[in-house]
Amino acid sequence: MSITVKEALELPDIQPIKLIGGADGLHRPIKWVTIVEIVEDVTRLQEGEFLITTGYGLDTEKNREHFIRKLSGQNLSAVAIHTGFYMEQVPVEFILAADEYGLPLFEIPRHMNFSQVTKALLGHMLNRQLQILQYTQQIHKELTSLALSNQGLPVIAATLAARIEADVQVYNAVHHCLGSSKGNGVSDEILVLLSNAFKNKMAPAFLAENRLAYPIAADQEYFGCLYIQREHAFSETDMLIIEQASTVCAIDFLKQKAVDEALLRIQGDFFDELLEKIGIDEEYVRKQSRRLGYELTGKMAILQIQAQTDASPLPFMQQFVSGQTRQILLREKQSSIVFLLKLNGKDNEIPSLTDRLRDEWDRTFTSPLHIGASTVFEGIQSIAEGARQAKQALQIALLTRQPVLHYENIGAYEPLFQMAEAGIPLTCLYEKLLYPLIEYDRKHHAKLLDTVECFLQNNTNMKNTAAMLFIHRHTLKYRLEQIEKKTGKDLQNTAILTQLHLALMAYRLDTAQCIVP
Numbered sequence: 001m002s003i004t005v006k007e008a009l010e011l012p013d014i015q016p017i018k019l020i021g022g023a024d025g026l027h028r029p030i031k032w033v034t035i036v037e038i039v040e041d042v043t044r045l046q047e048g049e050f051l052i053t054t055g056y057g058l059d060t061e062k063n064r065e066h067f068i069r070k071l072s073g074q075n076l077s078a079v080a081i082h083t084g085f086y087m088e089q090v091p092v093e094f095i096l097a098a099d100e101y102g103l104p105l106f107e108i109p110r111h112m113n114f115s116q117v118t119k120a121l122l123g124h125m126l127n128r129q130l131q132i133l134q135y136t137q138q139i140h141k142e143l144t145s146l147a148l149s150n151q152g153l154p155v156i157a158a159t160l161a162a163r164i165e166a167d168v169q170v171y172n173a174v175h176h177c178l179g180s181s182k183g184n185g186v187s188d189e190i191l192v193l194l195s196n197a198f199k200n201k202m203a204p205a206f207l208a209e210n211r212l213a214y215p216i217a218a219d220q221e222y223f224g225c226l227y228i229q230r231e232h233a234f235s236e237t238d239m240l241i242i243e244q245a246s247t248v249c250a251i252d253f254l255k256q257k258a259v260d261e262a263l264l265r266i267q268g269d270f271f272d273e274l275l276e277k278i279g280i281d282e283e284y285v286r287k288q289s290r291r292l293g294y295e296l297t298g299k300m301a302i303l304q305i306q307a308q309t310d311a312s313p314l315p316f317m318q319q320f321v322s323g324q325t326r327q328i329l330l331r332e333k334q335s336s337i338v339f340l341l342k343l344n345g346k347d348n349e350i351p352s353l354t355d356r357l358r359d360e361w362d363r364t365f366t367s368p369l370h371i372g373a374s375t376v377f378e379g380i381q382s383i384a385e386g387a388r389q390a391k392q393a394l395q396i397a398l399l400t401r402q403p404v405l406h407y408e409n410i411g412a413y414e415p416l417f418q419m420a421e422a423g424i425p426l427t428c429l430y431e432k433l434l435y436p437l438i439e440y441d442r443k444h445h446a447k448l449l450d451t452v453e454c455f456l457q458n459n460t461n462m463k464n465t466a467a468m469l470f471i472h473r474h475t476l477k478y479r480l481e482q483i484e485k486k487t488g489k490d491l492q493n494t495a496i497l498t499q500l501h502l503a504l505m506a507y508r509l510d511t512a513q514c515i516v517p
Contacts, residue, residue, distance in 0.1 A: 002029035002048060002236065003125055005078050005104045013120035016112050017080060020090055021098030021105035028077040028104065029236075030125070033118045039067075047075040050121060052114060055087035068097035068105070079103060080117065084110025136240045139163055143248040153252055154179035157226075160245040164238045166230035170216075170249060173224050174316060174360045176323035190227060209233040214242050216249045221315075223253035260318055264330065267292060271331040271340065274380070275387045282380050294327050295342065300383070301350055302374040303339040304390040305357075306398065309367040313337060320360060324353075336394070338387065343376065350376075354404045370397045371404045392417050399512050416506055426510040430503035436486040448486070449504075451479045456501050460491070 006026040008014055031048030038056050045051060051071065058067060071079055079098070081090050090107050098105035108117065146156050153170045161168040161181035169190075170179040202222065205213045210233055214226040226246055228234075234242075270288055289296045307313040317337045321328045329340035343349050354371050361369045372394025374386035389407035396413050397405035407414075420426060437448045451469065455476075458464040466476045480491055489496045 002031045002077075003121075003128055004029055005050075008050075008078075008121055008124070011120050011124055013116060016109055017117065018107045018109075019104060020107050021095040022078070022101070022103045024099070025078070025102040025104045030077040030121060033121050035114055035118070042070045042074055045071070045074045045076060048077050049074075050077050050080070052080045052082065052108070052117060054082045054085045055090075056085075058087060058091075068094055068101060068103060072097075072101035072103045076103065078106060080106035080108050082108040082110070082112075082114065136237070136244060139241055140244045140248075143245055144251070147248045147251045147255075152179065153249060156245065156248060156252065157181050160226070160228075160241070164228070164230070164234075164241055166228050166238075169227045171224045171227060172253075172319045172323070173222055174319045174323065174364060175224075176319065178224070212242070214246050216246050216253060218250040218254055223250060223257075263292075264318070264332075267329060268331050271329055271338070274340070274383045275331075275338070285380050292329075294329055296380055296383075299343040299345060299376050299378055300386065301341045301343060301376050302383070302386040302390040303341065303350075303354070304333075304336055304372045304387075304394040305339070305369065306336040306394060307361070307365070307367055307369050309365065313369075316361065316364065320357060326353075338390070340383065350406070351404075358403060369403065370394060372397050373404065373406045375407050395509075395512070399508055412502060412505055413509065416509055420509075426506040429506040430510070433487060433489070433499065433503045434507055437483060440482075440486060448479060448483050451476070452483050452491075452500060453504050455480065455491070456497060456504070460497065 004026065005028050008030055009019065009026070029048055030050045032046070032050070033052065034045065034049045035052045036045075037054050039051075039053055040057075068079070081087060081094075083089055090105065094105060097103075108114075143156060143159060146159060157168045157170045157179040158181045160166075166181075168181045169177050172178055202215055202217055202220070204215065207213060210230050212226075212228045212234060214228065216223045216225055226242065226249065228242065270292060274285065286296060305313070305317070312332070314332050314337065317330060321330050321339075326344065327342040331338045331340075341350070341353070350373055354373065357371070358369055372390045372392070374389035374393070377383075377386050392413070393405045393407040393410055396410045397403070416426060416429075419429075434449065437452070440446055441449055447469075451465075454468055455465045458468065462473055462476060466473045469476065471479075483489075484491055487500075489500070491497065491500075
């Protein structure tokens with residue numbers, strides 16, 4: 001552990017040495033003491049070293065030129081010149097340069113031995129290190145005891161705040177405040193700072209010299225962070241204590257993770273019964289739901305969520321759910337997540353929740369998130385139907401690249417799903433009409449199918465269609481003529497346009513790669 005140059009000057013055994021320049025740098029930390037008689041290559045010197053030299057080779061003006069500047073560039077803690085051997089007195093230009101660069105410059109008198117200086121400095125540094133280690137070990141035991149006795153993150157935050165005299169807040173991975181030494185008030189500014197700080201989540205981030213975001217992680221899994229703010233900069237001791245507090249917080253998160261995983265398995269089995277069984281015993285379901293802390297009464301809705309990412313979104317979703325005041329039953333289904341929401345009867349509850357979910361997802365991930373929402377329903381017997389609606393809404397959201405889609409807005413896809421569920425192949429709607437275009441596109445690497453789809457999406461507006469396809473209007477006109485020729489259909493006929501639109505929807509749905517589990 002280091003001491004500052006100012007602290008070193010106060011040591012009794014150091015009193016004979018004289019500070020002759022660079023007093024503005026007394027705050028510099030001394031990390032080690034180095035004795036070099038001939039200073040030939042300053043690049044070998046390390047940051048924080050206290051350099052002692054006799055000044056050999058610095059007896060000429062050429063060798064002395066830029067000497068202090070070069071040493072300052074290595075960010076040393078201080079330079080001490082032992083006079084009386086090769087240098088009778090420290091040159092004035094050294095003193096002026098030391099003042100300019102704020103590099104403390106000392107003169108060691110001839111009668112004083114090198115060992116006297118090194119012994120005093122290194123002995124004090126080792127004693128300081130022992131004291132700090134004993135102090136931090138005591139704090140580590142205190143914090144660990146809090147975690148093992150289930151005192152919780154708020155108490156850990158308050159204890160850390162008292163030990164380092166700072167304001168401390170504990171956030172989870174989606175930046176919900178789980179504990180604070182100053183109540184629960186959190187500003188939007190802090191949330192933005194945290195989001196920016198943890199692009200690289202495993203590295204501490206100084207937002208200013210007195211503001212720090214320190215990650216809480218275990219086995220490369222990111223659980224959240226400590227946000228710490230104080231009036232002055234952090235010391236090495238502070239950083240050691242914060243590191244230990246982060247580890248203790250990780251222990252608390254791991255404990256909660258084990259509990260959550262066990263609860264999730266129980267919830268998952270129960271949720272599967274609700275989603276997959278028709279005509280189940282409602283009294284049995286109500287008893288089971290109460291044991292899990294849920295009331296399956298009143299208005300409800302189901303969301304099915306899928307992220308375009310290789311990593312499982314489950315940890316994020318669990319932390320999001322834990323930060324909500326409403327009851328949410330959660331189930332992971334292969335690559336997607338299903339929420340069963342108990343609604344409070346307020347307007348725009350589902351849009352408000354999905355907006356909040358997407359905002360927090362976007363602050364943490366760069367990959368897109370898609371959500372399918374059921375209609376609002378009541379009664380346990382309607383849960384399976386709500387799950388079907390949410391699944392189909394999600395499939396169309398993925399197909400049409402919409403971030404959120406409610407079942408009541410899937411339009412003509414609803415009867416297409418009904419046909420598929422009834423065992424009627426969707427090919428009967430598109431094969432005869434679209435097959436000539438599909439085959440032509442395949443053989444000639446053309447885009448007639450995309451062209452007619454874009455034409456319909458733009459309500460047959462030639463100008464908008466050409467702009468969206470990045471082609472000239474004459475090119476578009478030629479393509480539409482080819483489409484009419486190969487299908488034998490008149491694109492000016494409203495009924496034909498409706499038929500084409502339905503055929504395209506059936507084709508896209510039937511050949512979609514975005515299969516929702």
